[in-house]
Amino acid sequence: xxxxxxxxxxxxxxxxxxxxxxxxxxxxxxxxxxxxxxxxxxxxxxxxxxxxxxxxxxxxxxxxxxxxxxxxxxxxxxxxxxxxxxxxxxxxxxxxxxxxxxxxxxxxxxxxxxxxxxxxxxxxxxxxxxxxxxxxxxxxxxxxxxxxxxxxxxxxxxxxxxxxxxxxxxxxxxxxxxxxxxxxxxxxxxxxxxxxxxxxxxxxxxxxxxxxxxxxxxxxxxxxxxxxxxxxxxxxxxxxxxxxxxxxxxxxxxxxxxxxxxxxxxxxxxxxxxxxxxxxxxxxxxxxxxxxxxxxxxxxxxxxxxxxxxxxxxxxxxxxxxxxxxxxxxxxxxxxxxxxxxxxxxxxxxxxxxxxxxxxxxxxxxxxxxxxxxxxxxxxxxxxxxxxxxxxxxxxxxxxxxxxxxxxxxxxxxxxxxxxxxxxxxxxxxxx
RNA sequence: GGAGGGAUGACAGAGCGGCCGAAUGUUCCGGUCUUGAAAACCGGCGUGGGUCUUCCCACCGUGGGUUCAAAUCCCACUCCCUCCGCCA
Numbered sequence: 001x002x003x004x005x006x007x008x009x010x011x012x013x014x015x016x017x018x019x020x021x022x023x024x025x026x027x028x029x030x031x032x033x034x035x036x037x038x039x040x041x042x043x044x045x046x047x048x049x050x051x052x053x054x055x056x057x058x059x060x061x062x063x064x065x066x067x068x069x070x071x072x073x074x075x076x077x078x079x080x081x082x083x084x085x086x087x088x089x090x091x092x093x094x095x096x097x098x099x100x101x102x103x104x105x106x107x108x109x110x111x112x113x114x115x116x117x118x119x120x121x122x123x124x125x126x127x128x129x130x131x132x133x134x135x136x137x138x139x140x141x142x143x144x145x146x147x148x149x150x151x152x153x154x155x156x157x158x159x160x161x162x163x164x165x166x167x168x169x170x171x172x173x174x175x176x177x178x179x180x181x182x183x184x185x186x187x188x189x190x191x192x193x194x195x196x197x198x199x200x201x202x203x204x205x206x207x208x209x210x211x212x213x214x215x216x217x218x219x220x221x222x223x224x225x226x227x228x229x230x231x232x233x234x235x236x237x238x239x240x241x242x243x244x245x246x247x248x249x250x251x252x253x254x255x256x257x258x259x260x261x262x263x264x265x266x267x268x269x270x271x272x273x274x275x276x277x278x279x280x281x282x283x284x285x286x287x288x289x290x291x292x293x294x295x296x297x298x299x300x301x302x303x304x305x306x307x308x309x310x311x312x313x314x315x316x317x318x319x320x321x322x323x324x325x326x327x328x329x330x331x332x333x334x335x336x337x338x339x340x341x342x343x344x345x346x347x348x349x350x351x352x353x354x355x356x357x358x359x360x361x362x363x364x365x366x367x368x369x370x371x372x373x374x375x376x377x378x379x380x381x382x383x384x385x386x387x388x389x390x391x392x393x394x395x396x397x398x399x400x401x402x403x404x405x406x407x408x409x410x411x412x413x414x415x416x417x418x419x420x421x422x423x424x425x426x427x428x429x430x431x432x
Numbered sequence: 433g434g435a436g437g438g439a440u441g442a443c444a445g446a447g448c449g450g451c452c453g454a455a456u457g458u459u460c461c462g463g464u465c466u467u468g469a470a471a472a473c474c475g476g477c478g479u480g481g482g483u484c485u486u487c488c489c490a491c492c493g494u495g496g497g498u499u500c501a502a503a504u505c506c507c508a509c510u511c512c513c514u515c516c517g518c519c520a
Protein backbone atom coordinates (compact mmCIF):
# COMPACT_ATOMS: atom_id res chain seq x y z
CA UNK A 1 0.00 0.00 0.00
CA UNK A 2 1.39 3.37 -0.90
CA UNK A 3 1.62 6.17 1.65
CA UNK A 4 -1.67 8.08 1.73
CA UNK A 5 -0.07 11.02 3.51
CA UNK A 6 2.53 11.34 0.77
CA UNK A 7 -0.13 11.01 -1.90
CA UNK A 8 -2.09 13.77 -0.19
CA UNK A 9 0.96 16.02 -0.03
CA UNK A 10 2.30 15.51 -3.54
CA UNK A 11 -0.44 13.99 -5.68
CA UNK A 12 1.13 15.13 -8.96
CA UNK A 13 4.52 13.59 -8.25
CA UNK A 14 3.02 10.29 -7.14
CA UNK A 15 0.63 10.29 -10.10
CA UNK A 16 3.50 10.89 -12.53
CA UNK A 17 5.59 8.11 -10.97
CA UNK A 18 2.69 5.67 -11.16
CA UNK A 19 2.01 6.69 -14.75
CA UNK A 20 5.46 5.29 -15.59
CA UNK A 21 4.08 1.88 -14.84
CA UNK A 22 0.84 2.38 -16.66
CA UNK A 23 -1.50 3.54 -13.91
CA UNK A 24 -4.19 5.86 -15.20
CA UNK A 25 -3.93 9.33 -13.64
CA UNK A 26 -7.67 9.38 -13.08
CA UNK A 27 -7.49 6.50 -10.62
CA UNK A 28 -4.97 8.46 -8.59
CA UNK A 29 -7.14 11.57 -8.64
CA UNK A 30 -10.08 9.47 -7.54
CA UNK A 31 -8.21 8.26 -4.45
CA UNK A 32 -7.22 11.82 -3.58
CA UNK A 33 -10.83 12.98 -3.89
CA UNK A 34 -12.08 10.10 -1.76
CA UNK A 35 -9.51 10.98 0.87
CA UNK A 36 -10.73 14.56 1.07
CA UNK A 37 -14.31 13.39 1.33
CA UNK A 38 -13.44 10.78 3.90
CA UNK A 39 -11.71 13.26 6.17
CA UNK A 40 -14.63 15.64 5.94
CA UNK A 41 -17.04 12.91 6.99
CA UNK A 42 -14.66 11.76 9.68
CA UNK A 43 -14.65 15.18 11.29
CA UNK A 44 -18.39 15.34 11.10
CA UNK A 45 -18.83 11.95 12.69
CA UNK A 46 -16.22 12.53 15.35
CA UNK A 47 -17.58 15.85 16.52
CA UNK A 48 -21.03 14.28 16.76
CA UNK A 49 -19.50 11.44 18.70
CA UNK A 50 -17.86 13.87 21.09
CA UNK A 51 -21.21 15.53 21.72
CA UNK A 52 -22.91 12.18 22.36
CA UNK A 53 -20.26 11.27 24.89
CA UNK A 54 -20.59 14.63 26.62
CA UNK A 55 -24.37 14.39 26.74
CA UNK A 56 -24.23 10.82 28.00
CA UNK A 57 -22.05 11.95 30.87
CA UNK A 58 -24.63 14.56 31.75
CA UNK A 59 -27.41 11.96 31.63
CA UNK A 60 -25.45 9.88 34.09
CA UNK A 61 -25.00 12.84 36.45
CA UNK A 62 -28.64 13.83 36.16
CA UNK A 63 -29.76 10.31 37.00
CA UNK A 64 -27.45 10.13 39.97
CA UNK A 65 -28.66 13.46 41.34
CA UNK A 66 -32.24 12.62 40.49
CA UNK A 67 -32.61 15.80 38.46
CA UNK A 68 -35.96 16.42 36.88
CA UNK A 69 -34.69 16.89 33.32
CA UNK A 70 -32.91 13.52 33.14
CA UNK A 71 -35.51 12.00 30.81
CA UNK A 72 -35.39 15.09 28.65
CA UNK A 73 -31.59 14.87 28.40
CA UNK A 74 -31.71 11.18 27.61
CA UNK A 75 -34.09 11.57 24.71
CA UNK A 76 -31.89 14.35 23.36
CA UNK A 77 -28.95 12.03 23.65
CA UNK A 78 -30.85 9.33 21.83
CA UNK A 79 -31.54 11.61 18.88
CA UNK A 80 -27.95 12.73 18.77
CA UNK A 81 -26.79 9.13 18.95
CA UNK A 82 -28.93 8.27 15.93
CA UNK A 83 -27.40 11.13 13.99
CA UNK A 84 -23.95 10.01 14.99
CA UNK A 85 -24.62 6.48 13.84
CA UNK A 86 -25.71 7.68 10.42
CA UNK A 87 -22.73 9.99 10.10
CA UNK A 88 -20.37 7.17 11.02
CA UNK A 89 -21.96 4.85 8.50
CA UNK A 90 -21.53 7.39 5.73
CA UNK A 91 -17.93 7.88 6.78
CA UNK A 92 -17.19 4.14 6.94
CA UNK A 93 -18.64 3.61 3.51
CA UNK A 94 -16.37 6.17 1.93
CA UNK A 95 -13.49 4.92 4.05
CA UNK A 96 -13.92 1.38 2.80
CA UNK A 97 -14.12 2.55 -0.77
CA UNK A 98 -10.98 4.60 -0.27
CA UNK A 99 -9.12 1.68 1.23
CA UNK A 100 -10.19 -0.68 -1.53
CA UNK A 101 -8.93 1.70 -4.19
CA UNK A 102 -5.75 2.46 -2.34
CA UNK A 103 -5.10 -1.27 -2.14
CA UNK A 104 -5.41 -1.45 -5.91
CA UNK A 105 -2.66 1.09 -6.52
CA UNK A 106 0.75 -0.46 -7.20
CA UNK A 107 3.96 0.73 -5.58
CA UNK A 108 5.79 3.86 -6.70
CA UNK A 109 8.72 2.72 -8.85
CA UNK A 110 12.25 3.65 -7.85
CA UNK A 111 13.80 6.47 -9.92
CA UNK A 112 16.45 3.92 -10.89
CA UNK A 113 13.88 1.64 -12.47
CA UNK A 114 14.21 2.09 -16.23
CA UNK A 115 11.31 3.35 -18.33
CA UNK A 116 9.43 0.86 -20.43
CA UNK A 117 6.11 -0.81 -21.05
CA UNK A 118 6.74 -4.52 -20.89
CA UNK A 119 9.35 -7.25 -20.73
CA UNK A 120 10.83 -6.17 -24.05
CA UNK A 121 12.03 -2.96 -22.42
CA UNK A 122 13.91 -4.63 -19.58
CA UNK A 123 17.58 -3.70 -19.49
CA UNK A 124 20.32 -6.31 -19.46
CA UNK A 125 22.94 -5.03 -17.03
CA UNK A 126 25.48 -7.87 -17.16
CA UNK A 127 26.15 -11.41 -18.16
CA UNK A 128 28.27 -14.11 -16.58
CA UNK A 129 29.58 -17.43 -17.79
CA UNK A 130 31.89 -20.07 -16.38
CA UNK A 131 35.47 -19.08 -17.18
CA UNK A 132 34.68 -15.40 -17.34
CA UNK A 133 36.74 -14.83 -14.19
CA UNK A 134 39.76 -16.16 -16.17
CA UNK A 135 39.00 -13.94 -19.19
CA UNK A 136 37.58 -16.84 -21.16
CA UNK A 137 35.08 -16.02 -23.93
CA UNK A 138 31.40 -16.93 -23.50
CA UNK A 139 30.83 -20.65 -23.38
CA UNK A 140 30.19 -22.39 -26.68
CA UNK A 141 27.77 -25.17 -25.95
CA UNK A 142 28.39 -28.46 -27.68
CA UNK A 143 25.94 -30.31 -29.86
CA UNK A 144 25.31 -32.96 -27.17
CA UNK A 145 24.20 -30.20 -24.79
CA UNK A 146 21.50 -29.14 -27.22
CA UNK A 147 18.98 -31.77 -26.11
CA UNK A 148 15.95 -30.39 -24.19
CA UNK A 149 15.82 -31.46 -20.58
CA UNK A 150 12.58 -33.40 -20.99
CA UNK A 151 14.34 -35.65 -23.48
CA UNK A 152 17.52 -35.90 -21.42
CA UNK A 153 15.43 -36.68 -18.38
CA UNK A 154 13.44 -39.34 -20.22
CA UNK A 155 16.70 -40.99 -21.34
CA UNK A 156 17.85 -41.14 -17.73
CA UNK A 157 14.51 -41.82 -16.02
CA UNK A 158 14.80 -38.87 -13.64
CA UNK A 159 11.68 -36.90 -14.54
CA UNK A 160 8.21 -38.36 -15.06
CA UNK A 161 5.80 -35.75 -16.34
CA UNK A 162 3.18 -38.29 -17.38
CA UNK A 163 2.83 -39.67 -13.89
CA UNK A 164 2.82 -36.15 -12.47
CA UNK A 165 -0.07 -35.34 -14.78
CA UNK A 166 -1.84 -38.54 -13.77
CA UNK A 167 -1.66 -37.57 -10.12
CA UNK A 168 -2.33 -33.85 -10.22
CA UNK A 169 -2.85 -32.76 -13.82
CA UNK A 170 -0.43 -31.35 -16.33
CA UNK A 171 2.35 -29.02 -15.23
CA UNK A 172 2.79 -30.78 -11.91
CA UNK A 173 6.18 -32.40 -12.36
CA UNK A 174 7.24 -35.60 -10.70
CA UNK A 175 10.96 -36.20 -10.18
CA UNK A 176 12.39 -39.61 -9.50
CA UNK A 177 15.64 -41.32 -8.57
CA UNK A 178 18.68 -39.11 -9.05
CA UNK A 179 16.39 -36.38 -10.36
CA UNK A 180 14.63 -36.17 -7.01
CA UNK A 181 17.92 -36.39 -5.16
CA UNK A 182 19.36 -33.58 -7.23
CA UNK A 183 16.47 -31.35 -6.17
CA UNK A 184 17.02 -32.20 -2.54
CA UNK A 185 20.73 -31.49 -2.89
CA UNK A 186 20.08 -28.07 -4.40
CA UNK A 187 17.87 -27.01 -1.50
CA UNK A 188 20.34 -28.21 1.12
CA UNK A 189 23.24 -26.59 -0.73
CA UNK A 190 21.52 -23.19 -0.89
CA UNK A 191 20.26 -23.18 2.69
CA UNK A 192 23.74 -24.00 3.94
CA UNK A 193 25.26 -21.13 1.96
CA UNK A 194 22.86 -18.63 3.55
CA UNK A 195 23.22 -19.93 7.06
CA UNK A 196 25.82 -17.34 8.09
CA UNK A 197 23.37 -14.44 7.93
CA UNK A 198 19.83 -15.72 7.38
CA UNK A 199 17.75 -17.61 9.91
CA UNK A 200 16.24 -20.69 8.35
CA UNK A 201 12.46 -20.89 8.54
CA UNK A 202 10.17 -23.72 7.52
CA UNK A 203 6.80 -21.98 7.23
CA UNK A 204 3.37 -23.44 6.48
CA UNK A 205 2.69 -23.97 2.79
CA UNK A 206 -0.70 -22.29 3.06
CA UNK A 207 -1.58 -18.78 4.14
CA UNK A 208 -4.67 -16.89 5.27
CA UNK A 209 -6.19 -14.21 3.07
CA UNK A 210 -4.84 -11.60 5.48
CA UNK A 211 -1.34 -12.98 5.05
CA UNK A 212 -1.65 -12.89 1.27
CA UNK A 213 -2.74 -9.26 1.50
CA UNK A 214 0.45 -8.21 3.22
CA UNK A 215 2.70 -8.96 0.28
CA UNK A 216 0.29 -7.54 -2.27
CA UNK A 217 -0.59 -10.91 -3.83
CA UNK A 218 -4.18 -10.20 -2.86
CA UNK A 219 -6.47 -8.69 -3.87
CA UNK A 220 -4.82 -8.21 -7.28
CA UNK A 221 -3.56 -11.62 -8.31
CA UNK A 222 -6.25 -13.93 -6.95
CA UNK A 223 -6.54 -15.72 -10.30
CA UNK A 224 -2.92 -16.77 -10.22
CA UNK A 225 -3.25 -18.64 -6.98
CA UNK A 226 -4.72 -21.86 -5.66
CA UNK A 227 -7.47 -21.23 -3.17
CA UNK A 228 -8.95 -23.38 -0.42
CA UNK A 229 -12.14 -21.40 0.23
CA UNK A 230 -13.57 -23.69 2.87
CA UNK A 231 -10.76 -22.74 5.22
CA UNK A 232 -10.00 -19.26 3.88
CA UNK A 233 -6.56 -20.52 2.84
CA UNK A 234 -4.36 -20.11 -0.19
CA UNK A 235 -1.41 -22.20 -1.35
CA UNK A 236 1.62 -19.95 -1.15
CA UNK A 237 3.05 -18.84 -4.52
CA UNK A 238 6.38 -18.08 -2.83
CA UNK A 239 7.92 -18.11 0.65
CA UNK A 240 7.88 -14.32 0.41
CA UNK A 241 4.28 -14.53 1.60
CA UNK A 242 4.84 -16.17 4.99
CA UNK A 243 8.21 -14.49 5.54
CA UNK A 244 6.78 -11.00 5.07
CA UNK A 245 4.15 -11.75 7.70
CA UNK A 246 6.59 -13.34 10.14
CA UNK A 247 6.73 -10.18 12.25
CA UNK A 248 3.39 -8.78 11.21
CA UNK A 249 2.02 -6.12 13.57
CA UNK A 250 5.29 -5.83 15.49
CA UNK A 251 7.40 -2.85 16.40
CA UNK A 252 10.98 -3.99 15.95
CA UNK A 253 14.09 -2.91 17.77
CA UNK A 254 16.09 -0.85 15.22
CA UNK A 255 19.33 -2.37 16.54
CA UNK A 256 18.14 -5.76 15.29
CA UNK A 257 17.79 -4.60 11.71
CA UNK A 258 18.27 -6.02 9.22
CA UNK A 259 16.33 -9.13 10.23
CA UNK A 260 17.06 -11.77 7.62
CA UNK A 261 15.31 -15.04 6.96
CA UNK A 262 15.59 -17.83 4.43
CA UNK A 263 13.08 -20.54 3.68
CA UNK A 264 12.75 -23.50 1.35
CA UNK A 265 9.17 -24.15 0.29
CA UNK A 266 7.09 -25.51 -2.49
CA UNK A 267 5.59 -22.70 -4.57
CA UNK A 268 2.20 -23.01 -6.24
CA UNK A 269 1.11 -21.01 -9.25
CA UNK A 270 -1.97 -21.44 -11.37
CA UNK A 271 -0.37 -19.69 -14.33
CA UNK A 272 -3.88 -18.73 -15.37
CA UNK A 273 -3.08 -16.50 -18.33
CA UNK A 274 -0.33 -18.68 -19.68
CA UNK A 275 -2.19 -21.69 -21.09
CA UNK A 276 -0.17 -23.32 -23.83
CA UNK A 277 2.77 -20.95 -23.63
CA UNK A 278 6.25 -22.24 -22.77
CA UNK A 279 4.69 -25.18 -21.07
CA UNK A 280 6.97 -27.99 -22.17
CA UNK A 281 8.96 -29.81 -19.58
CA UNK A 282 9.89 -27.65 -16.64
CA UNK A 283 9.72 -24.29 -18.40
CA UNK A 284 6.53 -23.39 -16.59
CA UNK A 285 4.99 -25.54 -13.86
CA UNK A 286 2.26 -25.26 -11.24
CA UNK A 287 4.48 -26.39 -8.39
CA UNK A 288 8.20 -25.96 -7.83
CA UNK A 289 10.63 -25.83 -4.94
CA UNK A 290 12.42 -22.61 -4.19
CA UNK A 291 14.73 -21.15 -1.59
CA UNK A 292 13.87 -17.58 -0.74
CA UNK A 293 15.91 -14.85 0.95
CA UNK A 294 14.14 -12.12 2.84
CA UNK A 295 15.05 -9.04 4.91
CA UNK A 296 13.29 -6.47 7.02
CA UNK A 297 15.62 -3.48 6.89
CA UNK A 298 15.98 0.16 7.84
CA UNK A 299 14.78 2.45 5.01
CA UNK A 300 18.27 3.98 4.78
CA UNK A 301 19.90 0.59 4.34
CA UNK A 302 17.70 -1.21 1.86
CA UNK A 303 20.42 -1.22 -0.76
CA UNK A 304 22.79 -3.29 1.35
CA UNK A 305 20.01 -5.80 1.90
CA UNK A 306 19.12 -5.80 -1.78
CA UNK A 307 22.73 -6.17 -2.93
CA UNK A 308 23.33 -9.00 -0.49
CA UNK A 309 20.36 -11.00 -1.77
CA UNK A 310 21.39 -10.39 -5.36
CA UNK A 311 25.03 -11.33 -4.66
CA UNK A 312 23.94 -14.56 -2.99
CA UNK A 313 21.62 -15.54 -5.84
CA UNK A 314 24.40 -14.86 -8.33
CA UNK A 315 26.87 -16.68 -6.11
CA UNK A 316 24.78 -19.83 -6.32
CA UNK A 317 24.56 -19.63 -10.11
CA UNK A 318 28.32 -19.16 -10.35
CA UNK A 319 28.98 -22.04 -7.98
CA UNK A 320 26.74 -24.17 -10.19
CA UNK A 321 28.75 -23.01 -13.22
CA UNK A 322 25.73 -21.82 -15.17
CA UNK A 323 25.65 -18.98 -17.69
CA UNK A 324 23.27 -16.24 -16.68
CA UNK A 325 22.29 -12.66 -17.30
CA UNK A 326 20.99 -9.89 -15.05
CA UNK A 327 17.97 -7.84 -16.12
CA UNK A 328 16.82 -4.58 -14.60
CA UNK A 329 13.03 -4.69 -14.92
CA UNK A 330 11.42 -1.65 -16.49
CA UNK A 331 8.59 0.22 -14.77
CA UNK A 332 5.92 -1.45 -16.90
CA UNK A 333 7.08 -4.97 -16.07
CA UNK A 334 7.38 -4.48 -12.32
CA UNK A 335 5.28 -6.58 -9.95
CA UNK A 336 2.52 -4.71 -8.11
CA UNK A 337 4.36 -4.35 -4.81
CA UNK A 338 7.85 -3.75 -6.13
CA UNK A 339 9.71 -0.46 -6.48
CA UNK A 340 12.66 -2.09 -8.17
CA UNK A 341 13.30 -5.61 -9.39
CA UNK A 342 16.28 -7.36 -10.88
CA UNK A 343 15.73 -10.73 -12.56
CA UNK A 344 18.33 -13.44 -13.04
CA UNK A 345 17.95 -15.60 -16.12
CA UNK A 346 19.93 -18.74 -16.63
CA UNK A 347 20.90 -19.91 -20.10
CA UNK A 348 19.69 -23.40 -20.84
CA UNK A 349 21.42 -24.76 -23.96
CA UNK A 350 19.06 -27.66 -24.69
CA UNK A 351 16.07 -25.40 -25.18
CA UNK A 352 18.31 -22.48 -26.21
CA UNK A 353 16.53 -20.05 -23.95
CA UNK A 354 17.07 -17.75 -20.99
CA UNK A 355 15.02 -18.98 -18.03
CA UNK A 356 14.04 -16.74 -15.13
CA UNK A 357 15.29 -18.37 -11.95
CA UNK A 358 15.38 -15.46 -9.53
CA UNK A 359 13.69 -12.16 -8.94
CA UNK A 360 15.22 -9.78 -6.41
CA UNK A 361 12.98 -6.94 -5.32
CA UNK A 362 12.91 -3.88 -3.10
CA UNK A 363 9.41 -3.03 -1.89
CA UNK A 364 10.16 0.19 -0.05
CA UNK A 365 7.54 0.29 2.81
CA UNK A 366 4.72 -0.93 0.56
CA UNK A 367 4.50 -4.37 2.13
CA UNK A 368 5.57 -3.23 5.60
CA UNK A 369 2.67 -0.81 5.66
CA UNK A 370 0.24 -3.59 4.76
CA UNK A 371 1.81 -5.96 7.25
CA UNK A 372 2.23 -3.16 9.80
CA UNK A 373 5.86 -3.88 10.61
CA UNK A 374 7.59 -0.89 12.16
CA UNK A 375 10.66 0.06 14.15
CA UNK A 376 11.21 2.66 16.83
CA UNK A 377 12.84 5.92 15.82
CA UNK A 378 13.18 8.57 18.51
CA UNK A 379 9.84 8.65 20.23
CA UNK A 380 7.94 7.73 17.11
CA UNK A 381 7.78 4.71 14.82
CA UNK A 382 8.46 4.15 11.11
CA UNK A 383 7.68 1.35 8.69
CA UNK A 384 10.60 -0.90 7.82
CA UNK A 385 11.51 -1.71 4.23
CA UNK A 386 11.32 -5.22 2.83
CA UNK A 387 13.60 -6.89 0.32
CA UNK A 388 13.46 -10.39 -1.03
CA UNK A 389 14.75 -12.61 -3.77
CA UNK A 390 14.82 -16.20 -4.90
CA UNK A 391 18.03 -18.09 -4.38
CA UNK A 392 16.93 -19.98 -6.30
CA UNK A 393 13.94 -21.53 -8.10
CA UNK A 394 14.97 -25.14 -8.61
CA UNK A 395 12.78 -26.52 -11.38
CA UNK A 396 14.36 -24.37 -14.06
CA UNK A 397 17.80 -24.68 -12.49
CA UNK A 398 17.31 -28.43 -12.65
CA UNK A 399 16.52 -28.14 -16.36
CA UNK A 400 19.55 -25.94 -17.02
CA UNK A 401 21.84 -28.25 -15.06
CA UNK A 402 20.64 -31.33 -16.89
CA UNK A 403 21.08 -29.71 -20.29
CA UNK A 404 24.40 -28.01 -19.47
CA UNK A 405 25.91 -31.05 -17.82
CA UNK A 406 25.01 -33.51 -20.58
CA UNK A 407 27.97 -35.46 -21.96
CA UNK A 408 28.39 -37.12 -25.35
CA UNK A 409 27.35 -40.49 -23.91
CA UNK A 410 24.06 -39.06 -22.63
CA UNK A 411 24.96 -39.08 -18.94
CA UNK A 412 24.85 -35.83 -16.98
CA UNK A 413 27.70 -34.33 -14.99
CA UNK A 414 26.70 -32.66 -11.72
CA UNK A 415 28.51 -29.51 -10.49
CA UNK A 416 31.22 -30.22 -7.97
CA UNK A 417 29.61 -28.10 -5.22
CA UNK A 418 26.69 -30.52 -5.09
CA UNK A 419 28.64 -33.72 -4.85
CA UNK A 420 28.87 -33.47 -1.08
CA UNK A 421 25.10 -33.48 -0.98
CA UNK A 422 24.93 -36.52 -3.26
CA UNK A 423 27.27 -38.78 -1.39
CA UNK A 424 30.17 -37.84 -3.65
CA UNK A 425 28.29 -38.65 -6.82
CA UNK A 426 29.29 -36.50 -9.83
CA UNK A 427 27.39 -38.09 -12.67
CA UNK A 428 23.81 -39.14 -13.33
CA UNK A 429 23.71 -42.26 -15.48
CA UNK A 430 20.81 -44.02 -17.09
CA UNK A 431 19.23 -46.49 -14.73
CA UNK A 432 19.95 -50.10 -15.53
C1' G B 433 -14.19 -33.98 16.78
C1' G B 434 -16.36 -33.52 22.28
C1' A B 435 -16.23 -30.97 27.43
C1' G B 436 -14.41 -26.99 30.32
C1' G B 437 -11.26 -22.47 31.30
C1' G B 438 -9.03 -18.14 29.38
C1' A B 439 -7.61 -13.64 26.05
C1' U B 440 -6.69 -6.20 29.23
C1' G B 441 -0.49 -1.82 28.06
C1' A B 442 6.87 -4.51 27.27
C1' C B 443 5.53 -8.27 31.23
C1' A B 444 2.44 -9.56 35.49
C1' G B 445 -2.33 -8.35 36.98
C1' A B 446 -7.12 -5.32 38.77
C1' G B 447 -11.38 -3.50 36.61
C1' C B 448 -20.41 -2.49 40.54
C1' G B 449 -22.75 -0.35 32.38
C1' G B 450 -21.50 6.28 33.60
C1' C B 451 -14.17 11.19 34.68
C1' C B 452 -11.53 3.79 32.57
C1' G B 453 -7.08 4.75 27.71
C1' A B 454 -7.67 1.86 31.85
C1' A B 455 -5.66 0.73 39.24
C1' U B 456 -1.30 -1.68 41.09
C1' G B 457 3.48 -4.12 40.67
C1' U B 458 7.76 -5.13 37.61
C1' U B 459 10.76 -3.62 33.61
C1' C B 460 12.52 0.64 31.02
C1' C B 461 13.97 6.11 30.70
C1' G B 462 15.12 10.78 33.29
C1' G B 463 16.20 13.23 38.21
C1' U B 464 17.66 13.56 43.65
C1' C B 465 21.07 11.13 46.91
C1' U B 466 26.25 8.60 46.26
C1' U B 467 33.49 8.90 45.03
C1' G B 468 30.85 5.15 41.81
C1' A B 469 27.03 1.50 41.97
C1' A B 470 22.93 -0.58 44.55
C1' A B 471 18.90 0.74 47.62
C1' A B 472 15.50 4.61 48.63
C1' C B 473 12.71 8.71 46.93
C1' C B 474 10.56 12.00 42.82
C1' G B 475 8.91 12.23 37.73
C1' G B 476 7.97 9.94 32.99
C1' C B 477 6.68 5.53 30.16
C1' G B 478 0.85 2.21 24.56
C1' U B 479 -0.65 2.80 19.18
C1' G B 480 -2.99 5.26 15.35
C1' G B 481 -6.19 9.09 13.18
C1' G B 482 -8.45 14.25 12.71
C1' U B 483 -7.84 21.47 9.95
C1' C B 484 -1.56 17.21 14.64
C1' U B 485 -4.24 21.76 19.23
C1' U B 486 -2.59 22.31 27.49
C1' C B 487 -8.51 20.03 21.80
C1' C B 488 -11.14 15.84 19.74
C1' C B 489 -11.77 10.58 18.05
C1' A B 490 -10.63 5.28 17.78
C1' C B 491 -8.32 0.92 19.86
C1' C B 492 -8.97 -3.74 26.39
C1' G B 493 -8.40 -11.16 20.82
C1' U B 494 -11.78 -10.29 15.97
C1' G B 495 -16.61 -9.03 13.98
C1' G B 496 -21.64 -7.88 15.00
C1' G B 497 -25.61 -6.43 18.60
C1' U B 498 -28.14 -4.09 23.09
C1' U B 499 -27.89 0.98 25.46
C1' C B 500 -28.44 7.96 26.15
C1' A B 501 -23.62 5.54 27.56
C1' A B 502 -19.80 -0.94 26.70
C1' A B 503 -13.15 -3.23 28.65
C1' U B 504 -17.68 -4.28 31.53
C1' C B 505 -24.14 -7.11 29.01
C1' C B 506 -25.64 -10.46 24.50
C1' C B 507 -24.31 -13.33 19.84
C1' A B 508 -20.76 -15.38 16.37
C1' C B 509 -15.77 -16.39 15.22
C1' U B 510 -10.34 -16.90 16.13
C1' C B 511 -6.35 -18.21 19.16
C1' C B 512 -4.24 -20.24 23.80
C1' C B 513 -4.56 -23.76 28.12
C1' U B 514 -6.62 -28.48 30.54
C1' C B 515 -9.14 -33.17 29.85
C1' C B 516 -11.27 -36.99 26.39
C1' G B 517 -11.28 -39.16 21.41
C1' C B 518 -8.54 -39.81 16.78
C1' C B 519 -3.82 -39.69 14.44
C1' A B 520 1.84 -39.09 10.99
